[in-house]
Amino acid sequence: MKRTPAFALVMAALFAVLGCGRAPEPVLLSYFFLPLCPTCPETAQMEAIAGELAGIDRTHEHVTVQIHNLRHEEGSVALREAAGSAGADARMLAFPVLFENGSVHAGFEEIADYLASW
Numbered sequence: 309m310k311r312t313p314a315f316a317l318v319m320a321a322l323f324a325v326l327g328c329g330r331a332p333e334p335v336l337l338s339y340f341f342l343p344l345c346p347t348c349p350e351t352a353q354m355e356a357i358a359g360e361l362a363g364i365d366r367t368h369e370h371v372t373v374q375i376h377n378l379r380h381e382e383g384s385v386a387l388r389e390a391a392g393s394a395g396a397d398a399r400m401l402a403f404p405v406l407f408e409n410g411s412v413h414a415g416f417e418e419i420a421d422y423l424a425s426w
Contacts, residue, residue, distance in 0.1 A: 331370060332368075332370040333370065334370050334371075334372070335368075335370060335371045335372070335408065335409055336371075336372050336374070336407075336408070336409055337361055337364070337365075337371060337372070337373045337374070337406060337407070337408050338373075338374045338376065338386065338390045338406070338407040339357065339358060339361050339373065339374065339375045339376065339404065339405075339406050339407075340376045340378055340383060340386070340387050340390070340403065340404060340405045340406075340407075341354040341355075341357070341358065341375075341376075341377060341378065341403060341404040342354075342377075342378040342379065342403045342404070343355075343377065343379060350416075353416060354403075354404050357404060357406075357416075357419055357420075357423070358375045360423055361373045361375060361406075361423075362375070364423075364426055368426075374386070378403070387401075387405075390407045391407075391412075393407075393410060394407055394410045394411070394412050396412050401414050402414040402415040403415075404416065404419060405419075406419050406422065408422065
């Protein structure tokens with residue numbers, strides 16, 4: 309069956325109408341970082357990522373962002389829980405680490421690649 313350009317336009321319009329009003333799937337972003345020292349470039353980079361995530365949280369209603377400093381006990385507990393839910397070993401992760409609905413993004417480069425998709 310040969311499809312005409314008009315058919316393609318009608319189908320595109322139909323999909324656009326069907327997609328309207330649908331709320332995006334909820335996204336949970338849990339970010340864990342370990343500041344090394346106040347003046348280290350890595351600490352500044354980790355804090356910049358936290359700022360970028362806070363911006364995503366403010367501009368996307370379907371996104372919840374949790375930011376955890378691993379120097380605090382609650383951050384360590386949350387990391388073990390997030391890693392366990394994702395099937396990862398918290399002791400084997402590179403920091404910083406970002407969990408996105410159970411997916412793991414570890415290290416500066418991988419997190420930067422993920423954030424570029426927003």
